[in-house]
Amino acid sequence: MNEMFRDKIDISLTVNGExxxxxxxxxxxxxxFLRGALGLTGAHASCEHGVCGAxxxxxxxxxxxxxxxxAAQADGADIWTVEGLSDQGTIKDLQDAFVARNALQCGxxxxxxxxxxxxxLGKEGVPxxxxxxxxxxxxxxRCTGYEAIVDAVETVARARAQKGAA
Amino acid sequence: MSIQFxxxxxxxxxxxxxxxxxxxxxxxxxxxxxxDDIVLPRMAHVVFVRSPFAHAKINxxxxxxxxxxxxxxxxxxxxxxxxxxxPWVAVLAHLKGLKSPPEHAIAVDRACWVGEPVAAxxxxxxxxxxxxxxxxxxxxxxxxxxxxxxxxxxxQTPVLHPDMGDNLAFERQHEQGDVEEAFRxxxxxxxxxxxxxxxxxxxxxxxxxxxxxxPAEEQMTAWHATQAPHMIQTVLAKHLDLPESRVRVxxxxxxxSYGIKVHVYPDEVATAAIAKIMKRPMKFxxxxxxxxxxxxxxxxxxxxxxxxxxxxxxxxxxxxxxxxAIGAYSVYPRTSAIEGNQVVNLCGGPxxxxxYRAKTTVVFQxxxxxxxxRAVGHPIAVAIxxxxxxxxxxxxxxxxxxxxxxxxxxxxxxPVTSPAxxxxxxxxxxxxxxxxxxxxxxxxxxxxxxxxxxxGIHRGIGIASFIELTNPSPFMYGIGGARISAQDGCTxxxxxxxxxxxxxxxxxxxxxxxxxxxxxxAEGLGVSPARVRIITGDTQVTPYGGGTxxxxxxxxxxxxxxQAARALRDSILEVAAAMxxxxxxxxxxxxxxxxxxxxxxxxxxxxxxxxxxxFRGDTLPxxxxxxxxxxxxxxxxxxxxxxxxxVQASYLEVDTQTGIVRLLKHWCVEDCGRVINxxxxxxxxxxxxxxxxxGALFEEIHYDADGQLLNGSMADYLVPMAAExxxxxxxxxxxxxxxxxxxxxxxxxxxxxxxxxxxxxAINDALRPMGAQVTEMPFTPERILRALxxxxx
Numbered sequence: 001m002n003e004m005f006r007d008k009i010d011i012s013l014t015v016n017g018e019x020x021x022x023x024x025x026x027x028x029x030x031x032x033f034l035r036g037a038l039g040l041t042g043a044h045a046s047c048e049h050g051v052c053g054a055x056x057x058x059x060x061x062x063x064x065x066x067x068x069x070x071a072a073q074a075d076g077a078d079i080w081t082v083e084g085l086s087d088q089g090t091i092k093d094l095q096d097a098f099v100a101r102n103a104l105q106c107g108x109x110x111x112x113x114x115x116x117x118x119x120x121l122g123k124e125g126v127p128x129x130x131x132x133x134x135x136x137x138x139x140x141x142r143c144t145g146y147e148a149i150v151d152a153v154e155t156v157a158r159a160r161a162q163k164g165a166a
Numbered sequence: 167m168s169i170q171f172x173x174x175x176x177x178x179x180x181x182x183x184x185x186x187x188x189x190x191x192x193x194x195x196x197x198x199x200x201x202d203d204i205v206l207p208r209m210a211h212v213v214f215v216r217s218p219f220a221h222a223k224i225n226x227x228x229x230x231x232x233x234x235x236x237x238x239x240x241x242x243x244x245x246x247x248x249x250x251x252x253p254w255v256a257v258l259a260h261l262k263g264l265k266s267p268p269e270h271a272i273a274v275d276r277a278c279w280v281g282e283p284v285a286a287x288x289x290x291x292x293x294x295x296x297x298x299x300x301x302x303x304x305x306x307x308x309x310x311x312x313x314x315x316x317x318x319x320x321x322q323t324p325v326l327h328p329d330m331g332d333n334l335a336f337e338r339q340h341e342q343g344d345v346e347e348a349f350r351x352x353x354x355x356x357x358x359x360x361x362x363x364x365x366x367x368x369x370x371x372x373x374x375x376x377x378x379x380x381p382a383e384e385q386m387t388a389w390h391a392t393q394a395p396h397m398i399q400t401v402l403a404k405h406l407d408l409p410e411s412r413v414r415v416x417x418x419x420x421x422x423s424y425g426i427k428v429h430v431y432p433d434e435v436a437t438a439a440i441a442k443i444m445k446r447p448m449k450f451x452x453x454x455x456x457x458x459x460x461x462x463x464x465x466x467x468x469x470x471x472x473x474x475x476x477x478x479x480x481x482x483x484x485x486x487x488x489x490x491a492i493g494a495y496s497v498y499p500r501t502s503a504i505e506g507n508q509v510v511n512l513c514g515g516p517x518x519x520x521x522y523r524a525k526t527t528v529v530f531q532x533x534x535x536x537x538x539x540r541a542v543g544h545p546i547a548v549a550i551x552x553x554x555x556x557x558x559x560x561x562x563x564x565x566x567x568x569x570x571x572x573x574x575x576x577x578x579x580x581p582v583t584s585p586a587x588x589x590x591x592x593x594x595x596x597x598x599x600x601x602x603x604x605x606x607x608x609x610x611x612x613x614x615x616x617x618x619x620x621x622g623i624h625r626g627i628g629i630a631s632f633i634e635l636t637n638p639s640p641f642m643y644g645i646g647g648a649r650i651s652a653q654d655g656c657t658x659x660x661x662x663x664x665x666x667x668x669x670x671x672x673x674x675x676x677x678x679x680x681x682x683x684x685x686x687x688a689e690g691l692g693v694s695p696a697r698v699r700i701i702t703g704d705t706q707v708t709p710y711g712g713g714t715x716x717x718x719x720x721x722x723x724x725x726x727x728x729q730a731a732r733a734l735r736d737s738i739l740e741v742a743a744a745m746x747x748x749x750x751x752x753x754x755x756x757x758x759x760x761x762x763x764x765x766x767x768x769x770x771x772x773x774x775x776x777x778x779x780x781f782r783g784d785t786l787p788x789x790x791x792x793x794x795x796x797x798x799x800x801x802x803x804x805x806x807x808x809x810x811x812x813v814q815a816s817y818l819e820v821d822t823q824t825g826i827v828r829l830l831k832h833w834c835v836e837d838c839g840r841v842i843n844x845x846x847x848x849x850x851x852x853x854x855x856x857x858x859x860x861g862a863l864f865e866e867i868h869y870d871a872d873g874q875l876l877n878g879s880m881a882d883y884l885v886p887m888a889a890e891x892x893x894x895x896x897x898x899x900x901x902x903x904x905x906x907x908x909x910x911x912x913x914x915x916x917x918x919x920x921x922x923x924x925x926x927x928a929i930n931d932a933l934r935p936m937g938a939q940v941t942e943m944p945f946t947p948e949r950i951l952r953a954l955x956x957x958x959x
Contacts, residue, residue, distance in 0.1 A: 025293065027293070028293070035202075035203075040196075041196070041199075041200075041202075041203035042195075042196020042197070042198075043196070044200070044202075044370070044371065044421070045202070046370045046371065046372070046421075046454070047454045047879070047880040048453060048454055049454065049879060049880070049881065051879070051880040051881050052370060052880055054370050081196065082195065082196035083195070083196050083197075086194075086195040086196065095191075095194040095195065098190070098194050099186060099187070099190045099191055099194060100186070101845075102187065102190070102678070102845050102846060102849045104190060104193055104194060104676070105422075105675075105676030105677060105678070105849065105853060106193075106369075106370070106371070106419070106420060106421045106422045106423075106675060106676030107189075107190075107192075107193030107194070107198050107419065107421070107676060108198070108200065108369075108370040108371045108419075108421030108422060109370050110193055110194055110196075111194075111196040114194065129893075130889075132888070133888040133889040133891070134888075134889045136887075136888040136889075137887040137888050137889040137890075139888075140370060140880070140885060140887065141370075141888075142367075142368055142369060142370055142422050142424070142853075142857070142885065143422055143676050143853045144849060144852065144853050144856075145849075145852035145853045145854075145855055145856030145857075145886075145891060145894065145917075146856065146886075146887075146888040146891050147852055147891070147893055147894055148849055148852070149888070150888065
């Protein structure tokens with residue numbers, strides 16, 4: 001890393017609804033800033049090159065890889081991590097379905113998985129199993145074999161659709 | 167009093183039911199605590215400089231420029247570490263002839279694989295340590311590498327470790343019956359060459375360790391992502407010259423293990439040594455490239471095998487010649503000879519036949535060391551066996567189901583000893599196969615396959631029966647001299663308010679150990695699982711135990727928990743009998759209260775008993791035992807291993823134009839004895855199946871002819887993704903082991919053991935009308951097109 005990447009940059013952003021200010025090295029990844037400076041350890045660093053999805057967080061409403069974005073790029077952004085989404089209660093039905101269906105084992109991929117699913121469930125209609133599988137193919141899980149996760153997502157998608165229709 | 171498992175209406179009937187995992191809610195909220203989440207005051211970070219060459223002499227290490235990086239505190243070479251940390255030799259006495267040279271935590275004068283640590287850089291931040299590591303100047307002198315397996319023993323091949331004399335690490339041949347004669351006189355002989363690709367585990371949480379050394383207390387504390395905290399405690403104590411009582415290993419949440427995190431890794435031991443030298447907390451978290459180059463690899467085997475059958479389809483003999491290359495060192499302390507040894511032990515496993523010969527040849531080479539990974543040796547042995555059985559059936563014009571029915575040990579044949587000298591207490595091959603065929607509607611599937619074939623759609627059905635080794639006794643490691651506990655323990659105590667804490671030596675890696683223990687203790691004691699708090703993964707507080715490996719958690723850790731809970735129940739009832747002036751044998755504990763056993767009438771809540779024992783002990787008779795805490799240990803002793811069995815089926819479609827395999831559906835029926843938590847067992851099976859499917863279709867570590875690692879990222883090493891995986895139907899037959907009250911055997915590896923063979927047989931079932939066959943995993947589009955003859959160059 002050369003000196004340019006060591007330069008410090010001031011950023012100001014919103015994380016989980018709270019204002020945050022930071023002075024970050026130019027080369028620091030967003031997930032490292034969230035985990036290290038803010039202690040938000042729910043998002044995990046795993047492959048560190050955008051393949052596995054364990055670091056997935058919500059940036060300005062979209063699911064984003066925390067390892068492919070620099071903290072400096074998050075200046076002015078609105079960021080949500082699994083901690084904030086949990087406190088807010090917006091994915092409680094999904095979390096409950098994960099627990100009931102045992103859609104997690106070691107839990108390392110789960111926070112990123114939940115953010116990715118939250119994005120899918122925010123779209124119109126009830127996704128098919130194939131669509132769920134396709135959407136989740138950027139989030140690796142080495143424990144479950146995926147079926148329980150697909151089941152949990154399907155259950156929540158149907159329940160939400162029913163609730164919306166009622 | 168035994169538990170009436172057959173009666174679903176019995177009191178406290180939690181064993182056999184799906185109860186929630188106590189730790190799952192925490193994990194879905196991102197409140198897990200993995201090693202990298204832990205930050206300690208004065209903590210520094212260590213990053214390793216690793217050999218870029220497969221084999222090189224280390225002439226000189228220049229750290230001057232690295233030391234100039236702001237934040238870099240110190241640089242360590244192998245020699246520096248060797249001053250406080252002794253090297254290890256990974257051999258086991260019962261694996262006769264196994265040899266391996268001493269291995270240092272950091273290479274001292276020679277690097278033997280791409281990824282071997284050659285120096286360590288410590289800095290106040292991970293980024294600074296990485297910057298420093300990039301500036302370490304190592305003067306390497308490249309040496310001839312040993313990169314090919316099959317020529318490793320040839321006279322012209324250089325000897326990797328001259329002190330060892332040759333490149334042979336281990337060999338074993340087992341022979342039963344008259345194999346030569348059986349092959350000479352057989353109706354048909356079918357032979358094939360099988361290859362299983364070199365895999366690694368790809369745990370999403372990389373290997374991680376944080377070690378603190380407090381010189382004032384002479385106390386080492388290691389937060390470690392491991393499956394075996396007590397084994398690590400013993401190893402750190404031994405090689406850093408500390409008493410075991412002064413080493414505490416804490417294992418909080420672990421982000422996936424699958425066998426990867428049950429070994430001793432040089433970089434992790436070096437981190438502990440550095441913490442001791444620098445007297446401050448030291449963190450090492452592997453990055454993904456390091457994971458690919460330094461996590462253990464597995465399954466790198468080449469096998470020539472043949473089967474002899476009679477006209478009636480009876481298996482007359484099997485002959486297996488297995489070769490595997492284990493890398494540069496046997497891995498400490500479990501050794502790298504176990505996988506080949508398992509192939510010898512497990513081939514032909516489900517079948518009742520007389521003549522068996524198997525040989526494994528285990529060689530050194532300049533690659534990442536291999537060792538035990540989920541279902542050690544099983545996927546290889548099952549692929550060989552089931553591949554040959556299917557080929558023999560095809561040769562005889564017999565249905566693959568029929569040939570298995572004619573050869574599997576009868577369900578009433580037990581106890582029985584296999585041709586490989588494995589002792590089976592009780593298995594259910596026929597009942598499992600019957601159930602599988604029913605679940606998949608085999609006949610209908612065959613009709614569908616035939617119909618589609620007329621339209622040029624090539625689908626295949628593959629079946630694979632298997633046995634799985636679980637609940638190991640000291641025959642696995644202990645008898646060979648390894649300080650690895652086959653015994654496990656559990657302490658159960660009741661607190662004053664009647665709540666219960668259970669401390670166990672088995673560990674949680676996400677498989678649901680804590681849920682399993684909570685329901686076993688709940689049933690054994692007579693409280694609800696929600697009232698039981700489970701503590702695992704801390705050598706300072708839990709009873710000594712083996713941890714998680716060889717599918718032993720439920721069968722061994724669960725039995726210890728059950729016995730401890732039953733003992734505490736007796737202690738509680740003794741006190742209750744004194745308090746109530748009742749006959750102890752006429753009392754019971756149900757749903758957290760002392761009741762009259764016959765009528766179920768409530769006599770006293772546990773809270774009241776707790777209050778009297780802890781705060782008004784003066785009111786109890788003098789001399790009345792009042793220990794509301796009990797510890798029990800359990801070890802298997804009647805059989806060296808509790809074998810389980812199962813059978814899997816794969817239904818898939820091969821695109822003969824592109825060579826791409828599409829998995830349509832997968833089935834598994836398995837018998838792990840008593841099922842404690844049906845949902846958790848099913849998900850272990852599913853997860854295991856998919857890990858096997860990865861090996862069958864995608865996963866392979868590639869090296870070039872110089873031993874250079876070619877694919878060290880998740881973009882280049884493919885693991886299964888959601889879109890490619892099928893739905894899986896799981897069924898069970900239950901044959902509880904008679905050795906324990908609980909009757910549980912292991913279930914964690916059954917899925918991985920059988921799924922690659924099921925897929926191989928299904929692909930070959932689809933390709934057979936075209937005269938094509940694949941036996942080299944992974945079954946990539948390229949290999950399938952080559953088998954079809956459409957790709958030639």
